Amino acid sequence: MKKLNYLLLFVFACLAFACSSGDEDPKLMEKNVTIEVELDGDYSDYLVTFTVHSMLSGTSTFVAPVLGEPNDLDWTQVVEQGNTYTLTFEPESPSLSAISSAPIHSLGLVFNAVHLGGDTNDSFQPLSAEVRVLANGSVFKEFNYEAMAAGETSVPLAEEISF
Structure with a gap:
């Protein structure tokens, strides 16, 4: 009888831990995603680097991003x-x-701008950017970026996003 009580206690403990939902990760939703960047300031005085990485669907299937704007450029x-x-x-x-190319559940992006040098006057405005991530046409996340002036080190905007 004593062994039966221990066995029942063991079974009850196993069921209690097995039914716990506290450790479950939320399910990721796949969405059609667009990343929009709107530049402001003297953006033509900068070299811009925009990277999209880790666009994933399903169980880690790679998805390629397609450049929308400017439509005359290709990935470098x-x-x-x-x-x-x-x-x-x-x-x-000012648009990028x-x-x-397919619905995704996660992505990573990096945006950075470095001043090309040269003279700047009192009316010079450093580049700023508003980066929007749209999921199925609606704004999901927004980020603001401020570039540094000539001779200063820029800090990139780097984000990992899950839907």
């Missing part, structure tokens, strides 16, 4: 095995966007 560096797409350019327009 693509590492397909690492799911990393980088665009480095001197902006001529990338779109997931």
